[in-house]
Amino acid sequence: xSQKIKKILIANRxxxxxxxxxxxxxxxxxxxxxxxxxxxxAFHVRLADQAYHIGPxxxxxxxxxxxxxxxxxxxxxxxxIHPGYGFLAENAAFAQRCEDxxxxxxxxxxxxxxxxxxxxxxxxxxxxxxxxxxxxxTIEQDDLASAAAEAEKVGYPILIKxxxxxxxxxxxxxxxxxxxxxxxxxxxxxxxxAFGDGRVFIERYLKRPRHIEIQILCDRHGHYLHLxxxxxxxxxxxxxxxxxxxxxxxxxxxxERMGAAAVSIARQTGYIGAGTCEFMVSRDLEFFFLEVNTRxxxxxxxxxxxxxxxxxxxxxxxxxxxxxxxxxxxVVMKGHAIECRIYAEDPQNxxxxxxxxxxxxxxxxxxxxxxxxxxxxxNEIPIYYDPMIAKLCTWGQNREEAIxxxxxxxxxxxxxxxxxxxxxxxxxxxxxxxxxxxxxxxxLAEEYPDNDYTRINDYLARSAAIAAALDKFSRxxxxxxLTDQEASKWKVVHRKAHLRGMGGTD
Amino acid sequence: MAHYLVTVDGREYxxxxxxxxLRYEVVINGExxxxxxxxxxxxxxxxxxxxxxHEVDIRSNCLGNSRMVFMQGxxxxxxxxxxxxxxxxKTAGISSGPAIESVLKAPMPGLxxxxxxxxxxxxxxxxxxxxxxxxxxxxxxxxxxxxxxTEIPAKVGDSVExxxxxxxxxx
Numbered sequence: 001x002s003q004k005i006k007k008i009l010i011a012n013r014x015x016x017x018x019x020x021x022x023x024x025x026x027x028x029x030x031x032x033x034x035x036x037x038x039x040x041x042a043f044h045v046r047l048a049d050q051a052y053h054i055g056p057x058x059x060x061x062x063x064x065x066x067x068x069x070x071x072x073x074x075x076x077x078x079x080x081i082h083p084g085y086g087f088l089a090e091n092a093a094f095a096q097r098c099e100d101x102x103x104x105x106x107x108x109x110x111x112x113x114x115x116x117x118x119x120x121x122x123x124x125x126x127x128x129x130x131x132x133x134x135x136x137x138t139i140e141q142d143d144l145a146s147a148a149a150e151a152e153k154v155g156y157p158i159l160i161k162x163x164x165x166x167x168x169x170x171x172x173x174x175x176x177x178x179x180x181x182x183x184x185x186x187x188x189x190x191x192x193x194a195f196g197d198g199r200v201f202i203e204r205y206l207k208r209p210r211h212i213e214i215q216i217l218c219d220r221h222g223h224y225l226h227l228x229x230x231x232x233x234x235x236x237x238x239x240x241x242x243x244x245x246x247x248x249x250x251x252x253x254x255x256e257r258m259g260a261a262a263v264s265i266a267r268q269t270g271y272i273g274a275g276t277c278e279f280m281v282s283r284d285l286e287f288f289f290l291e292v293n294t295r296x297x298x299x300x301x302x303x304x305x306x307x308x309x310x311x312x313x314x315x316x317x318x319x320x321x322x323x324x325x326x327x328x329x330x331v332v333m334k335g336h337a338i339e340c341r342i343y344a345e346d347p348q349n350x351x352x353x354x355x356x357x358x359x360x361x362x363x364x365x366x367x368x369x370x371x372x373x374x375x376x377x378x379n380e381i382p383i384y385y386d387p388m389i390a391k392l393c394t395w396g397q398n399r400e401e402a403i404x405x406x407x408x409x410x411x412x413x414x415x416x417x418x419x420x421x422x423x424x425x426x427x428x429x430x431x432x433x434x435x436x437x438x439x440x441x442x443x444l445a446e447e448y449p450d451n452d453y454t455r456i457n458d459y460l461a462r463s464a465a466i467a468a469a470l471d472k473f474s475r476x477x478x479x480x481x482l483t484d485q486e487a488s489k490w491k492v493v494h495r496k497a498h499l500r501g502m503g504g505t506d
Numbered sequence: 507m508a509h510y511l512v513t514v515d516g517r518e519y520x521x522x523x524x525x526x527x528l529r530y531e532v533v534i535n536g537e538x539x540x541x542x543x544x545x546x547x548x549x550x551x552x553x554x555x556x557x558x559x560h561e562v563d564i565r566s567n568c569l570g571n572s573r574m575v576f577m578q579g580x581x582x583x584x585x586x587x588x589x590x591x592x593x594x595x596k597t598a599g600i601s602s603g604p605a606i607e608s609v610l611k612a613p614m615p616g617l618x619x620x621x622x623x624x625x626x627x628x629x630x631x632x633x634x635x636x637x638x639x640x641x642x643x644x645x646x647x648x649x650x651x652x653x654x655x656t657e658i659p660a661k662v663g664d665s666v667e668x669x670x671x672x673x674x675x676x677x
Contacts, residue, residue, distance in 0.1 A: 189619075190644050348574070348581065352614040353640065355668075360547055383615050410579035416549050416563060423581030454583050456515050464582040465512040465519040466532055466555055467562045468573040470543060472586045473508050473523045473530075 005029055005080045005104065005320055009073040010048065012084030013063065014374030015390060016296070017044035020082050023312035032076040034069060036062035038382045043375055050076050057384045063087045066094050073103055080104035080319060082312075086386065089295040090117050106319045108273045108294045115269055116292040119163050120201060126289040129268035131261050134280060134288045136203035141188060148180050154204050160184055162191030163199040170194055171238050173205055206288075208440035210281040211235065212247050214262035215303045217314055218271045221323040226259040227303050227311075228333045233439040234428065236351065241421070241444075242428060243299035244338040245306045248399060248437030249285060258287055265292060274300075274315050283440075298341070298391065301370060305337035305395040335395055336402040340410070342390040344381045346419035347453050353387040354419040356380070364412035368395045368405045381418050389420070399437065403429055427453040509589035514582060520589065608656075610647065610673040612666040616640030621662055623673065627655045635673050636660060651677055 007030040010020045017033060021044065024031040033048035038057040045051045052072035055062040062068065064087055073081055081098055083089040083106070092113040098105035107113070116122045123133055137154050139147040151158050151174070160183050162170030170191030174183040184200065192198035215227040231247035232240040246255075262277035269292075276297050278290040300311045309331075314324070345351045361377040373390035375381070381389065394409055396402035410426045428434050431447060440446075456464070512519040522533040530541040542554040546561070553560045565574035575582045587595070616638040623635050629649045636647045653675035660672040 186644065193639060193644075348583065349613055350645075352645075355615075360550065407579065413579065414550070414561070414563065414576075416547070422579055423576060426579035454515060454581055456580055456582055458517070460578060460580060460582065461514045461517050462519065462534065463553075463555055463558075463560055464562075464575045464577060464584060465514050465517075465521060466534060466539065466541060467551070467553055467560065467564065467575050467577065468514075468584040468586045469510045469512050469519075469521040469523060469532075470530060470541060470553070471551075471564045471573060472510065473525075474543070476508070477525070 003079075003104075003320055005316060007032060007076065007078040008080045008082050008106070008316070009034065009069070009076060009078035010044070010082050010084065011063065011069045011088050012082075012086070013039055013042060013044055013385065014388070015372045016084035016086075016298075016374075018047055018374060019372055020084060020312055021047045023310060023316065026310070027313060027316060029316070030078075032072065032078050034063070034072050036384070038380065038384060041379075043373075043379065052076060057382060059087065059384060066097050069094075070097060070101055070103070074101070078103065080106055080316075082106040082315070083295070085295050085298055090293070092117065104319050106273070106315050108271055108275065112269055112271055113294045116275075116294050117164065119161060119165065119291055122291055123289070125269055126265050129261075129265040131265055131289040132287065134203045134206065134290075136201060138201045141184065141198070141200065144181060144184070147184065148177065151180055151202055152177065154202055157205040157207075159203045159205040160187040160200050161203060162187065162195060162197070163201055164195040164197040165191060170200065206280055206282055208283060208442050208446075209233075210247070210249065210439060211240070211278065211290075211441050212250075212258070212281045212287070213276050213278040213297075214258055215297075215300070215311075216262050216266050216271065216275045216277060217311075217318075217324065218266050218273065218275070219318045219324045220272055220321055223324045223327075224263045224266045224271070225324060225326075225328050225331065226262050227307050227309065227331055228255060229258060230297075230299055230302055231439065232299060233441050234434075234443055235441050236444055238441075240299065241341050241343075242339065242425070243302055244336065244399070244402070245302040246333055246336065248439065249281075254285060254287075261287070261289070265289070273318050274311055280441075298388075299339050301372060301391060301393045302337040302339050305370065305393060306333040306335055307331060308334070335397050336399040337393055337395045338399075338402045338406050339391050339393045340406060340425040341388055341421070342392055342413070342415075342425075343421045344387040344389050344418040345421055347421055347424040347451070348419070350451065351421075353383065354381070355383050355387075356418045358415065358417045360414060360416035362412070362414040363390070364392065364409035366405075366408070366412075368402070369393070369409045370395070371409075389415075389418075392425075400435075403435060424453045427455070511587045511589050511592035512584055513587075514584040608675055608677065609671045610635065610650070610675070612638065612660075612668055612670045612672055613647070614638070614640045614645070615665075615667050616645070618660045618662055618664045618666060618672075619644060621658060621660060623655050623658070625655050625657055629653050629655060629675070638666065638672075647672065649675075653677055 009032040010017045021031045031048045033045050033051040034054045035045045036057045054068040088094040092110040095105045096110040137150045139150045157175045160172045172183040172187040187200050188198045210233045212229050212231050218224045230245045232243040234242035276293040279287040281287045344354045346354045358379050363371045370393040375389050394402050394405035407429045413422050507524045510521045524531045532539040544552045550563050563576040571585045573584045619639050620637040631651050633649050634646045638645045655675050657674040
């Protein structure tokens with residue numbers, strides 16, 4: 001029986017909370033925000049219909065506390081909870097708790113989250129569903145000698161990955177056997193810190209692979225669809241920074257095979273809701289199963305831009321037990337979309353998080369531009385959370401137009417108060433390998449080994465030199481550059497002096 | 507009139523500036539340019555360089571001669587020196603690059619997970635010194651040059667703020 005959702009509590013913050021508020025408003029569903037101390041006046045709190053304070057700034061004392069979220073849901077009378085991504089989005093215990101409390105969790109079933117959240121179990125499920133997987137092995141972490149032997153069998157270079165992992169945390173590339181012990185210890189301790197679970201496994205490390213993922217959408221009535229691919233090969237420290245759809249190397253035939261593979265693991269696991277099946281793709285376009293993310297992805301807007309669908313709306317419809325309103329053959333990708341993740345990070349300083357107050361914040365607009373921003377002017381960028389402040393997406397008839405529009409939009413974007421990755425993205429948009437679509441997950445490491453994203457042309461260098469020299473000049477001489485009003489005052493003073501000179505009586 | 511030497515991305519510009527009622531007369535590498543400047547806020551300015559519009563953001567938190575300019579969506583790092591001082595420096599054969607400080611400071615707030623060196627250690631450039639956890643990522647702080655460790659103010663388990671001294675050394 002379908003059940004109309006009337007009010008959704010959003011267990012998240014930043015741009016994704018706002019994304020969900022917007023979907024709710026479009027659907028005439030009331031939205032409930034939650035906020036920590038530091039987020040009291042955050043943008044998501046201002047836009048939602050209701051807002052509940054849930055504690056101190058650290059997420060472990062607010063956004064991650066099941067009791068507080070459930071309590072806010074009950075007090076507000078919300079009949080569903082949308083977890084966004086991150087925080088509780090892939091927490092099976094929380095999904096179960098919602099079910100137990102009679103609140104709809106907008107996401108897959110708790111047992112699906114558990115199964116696919118464990119990379120080892122997910123790998124087994126993928127193999128059962130007939131998906132190709134990268135050669136790999138589980139290891140006895142306490143027995144270094146046997147673990148090292150397993151690593152030799154898989155073949156170097158290898159990748160050590162956290163069983164409970166995601167987002168690049170607890171992941172280490174080991175090039176040679178003598179780096180194995182150190183890599184194992186590092187990956188395991190990082191995994192323990194990030195996920196409270198130090199178990200790791202190893203995989204063959206593919207050279208210069210592409211990361212291509214398939215968006216899936218499954219209802220409770222046995223319909224399993226895919227919405228085509230996203231290429232997310234531009235990564236820094238295993239974190240995606242630029243995504244696009246379609247992939248520059250995709251063919252209809254490959255899309256059909258990868259789509260079928262994603263659908264078959266969804267079917268195998270009885271998947272419900274929106275999810276993403278990630279693949280690694282070799283230089284000769286062989287694909288291997290990586291993992292399934294049981295949530296809405298950060299980069300979902302590029303799929304929305306090329307398919308015309310609203311993924312959050314679809315998630316809500318599925319949660320209401322309604323069958324999908326379209327079939328596989330209705331899904332058509334039109335044009336090309338690119339997303340640049342704008343982080344409050346300092347590219348000149350090893351991309352360390354940059355915190356502070358946004359003294360000025362202006363987002364780009366115009367044809368083909370979509371900005372999902374989590375912040376507005378005067379917001380504080382806190383140290384407690386992920387430093388992504390916005391997602392800038394552009395759409396074009398083709399990839400070239402999408403890139404040109406991205407360059408235009410990056411040029412309009414202005415942020416004062418914190419350092420951002422806008423300049424970094426502009427550099428990438430000008431990179432000839434990027435514009436040629438020659439991508440791989442080692443793109444940044446290969447193209448920018450010194451992390452230097454400041455190469456510029458003569459015209460820009462000359463203009464910047466003038467700007468910098470003028471800055472020093474006016475600071476030293478305390479010449480404020482003039483506003484129009486001051487300028488007219490100067491004219492009056494000048495004219496007076498001039499007249500005085502003319503009528504000189506001395 | 508003022509005379510500067512600006513270095514940007516390996517290029518040098520000899521720039522003379524004169525302020526003439528409402529506008530700047532600039533001579534850059536022998537070519538004349540007329541510039542109008544309007545302040546938009548503390549860091550942003552609108553420049554019309556020979557009527558070409560540039561909205562620039564000049565980061566003023568840079569110390570001394572170095573400037574960070576953001577324009578046309580690009581981050582641009584520059585050095586601005588007094589021309590005569592730059593000439594003196596060049597005759598003395600000193601490079602304009604920033605001197606390596608003898609204190610390594612925390613680049614971000616975080617938790618000290620591991621200290622990989624001890625006072626007295628001779629460390630090669632790029633060798634790991636200290637590991638800091640920030641935003642759930644482990645960040646390895648490496649030696650900026652070949653150094654000898656003198657003191658280590660940071661201890662394992664310390665919560666450090668951005669700019670706190672972590673490791674002191676001699677180059």
